[in-house]
Amino acid sequence: MKFLISIIIVQLLLLYNNTSVYAYDKEQCISCHGNNGQSIILNYPNLAGQNKIYLFKQMLAFKTGQRENPVMQAVTKNLTDHDMDKLAEFFAQQKPHFGTAKRALLKAGQLLYRGGNRQKGIPACMACHGPAGEGNLLAGTPSLAGQHANYTQTQLEAYRAKKRVTDGKGIMPDIAARLTDDDIIVLASYLEGLHRVH
Numbered sequence: 001m002k003f004l005i006s007i008i009i010v011q012l013l014l015l016y017n018n019t020s021v022y023a024y025d026k027e028q029c030i031s032c033h034g035n036n037g038q039s040i041i042l043n044y045p046n047l048a049g050q051n052k053i054y055l056f057k058q059m060l061a062f063k064t065g066q067r068e069n070p071v072m073q074a075v076t077k078n079l080t081d082h083d084m085d086k087l088a089e090f091f092a093q094q095k096p097h098f099g100t101a102k103r104a105l106l107k108a109g110q111l112l113y114r115g116g117n118r119q120k121g122i123p124a125c126m127a128c129h130g131p132a133g134e135g136n137l138l139a140g141t142p143s144l145a146g147q148h149a150n151y152t153q154t155q156l157e158a159y160r161a162k163k164r165v166t167d168g169k170g171i172m173p174d175i176a177a178r179l180t181d182d183d184i185i186v187l188a189s190y191l192e193g194l195h196r197v198h
């Protein structure tokens with residue numbers, strides 16, 4: 001009898017492990033991406049309110065190794081399409097987090113975001129990411145509004161170095177290649193404070 005009970009306990013433990021590792025489980029994400037996808041760690045992106053199509057695409061990119069990040073590649077390894085769809089839906093529906101821009105960088109960031117720089121061939125970010133950084137739902141263009149400046153900076157640098165190759169059309173690598181370090185810093189700060197005024 002004791003033996004039987006211990007077998008049942010072992011099986012229950014295995015089952016528990018299976019569900020927490022293989023099945024869609026947003027609790028796994030919260031330790032890094034924060035409660036409801038509002039991350040408090042500067043290098044971990046906010047997911048709350050992000051475009052659903054974009055979220056799914058990025059999880060798939062980590063899973064297939066197209067987007068390289070050891071942590072996220074491990075996290076997505078065993079997620080099914082169904083799991084990723086549910087996770088994307090959950091985080092897309094959460095209330096977004098907004099920060100503030102550094103006052104000294106605000107004007108330069110705003111000019112570049114809204115108008116680009118014709119001389120350097122930088123298009124206005126606003127044209128695709130929207131006036132309030134909200135992105136474009138159907139086109140799968142990500143929201144940038146309120147994102148941690150640290151994270152945004154890392155991504156723009158990764159596009160520029162051709163380390164991030166998730167953009168099949170090569171739009172972002174091409175744009176990022178024209179950005180100086182200072183451009184990236186002012187844009188990242190501006191975006192952290194950007195949001196729709198209600």
Ligand code: HEC
Nearest residue numbers: 025028029031032043044045055058059069071072075087
């Ligand atoms: C141990 C920390 C950690 C855990 C747990 C974690 N993530 Fe992440 N996640 C990260 C980091 C770090 C990045 C940024 C990777 C990079 O720089 O490319 C990231 C990036 C992402 C992105 C890309 C966001 C964007 O704006 O492009 C998505 C989507 C994502 N994670 C979803 C999830 C989901 C869903 C879970 C739970 C199943 C999860 N993550 C669990 C650390 C984590």
Ligand code: HEC
Nearest residue numbers: 123124125127128141142152155156166167171172175187
């Ligand atoms: C022609 C449309 C277009 C323009 C203009 C554009 N973007 Fe993007 N951006 C995209 C698309 C599409 C993606 C998603 C690419 C991918 O899947 O990696 C993206 C992704 C990003 C990301 C990654 C977001 C994340 O959560 O990881 C950042 C940051 C970004 N863009 C910043 C900018 C900035 C800053 C500018 C202006 C200098 C800009 N973009 C101009 C279309 C555009």
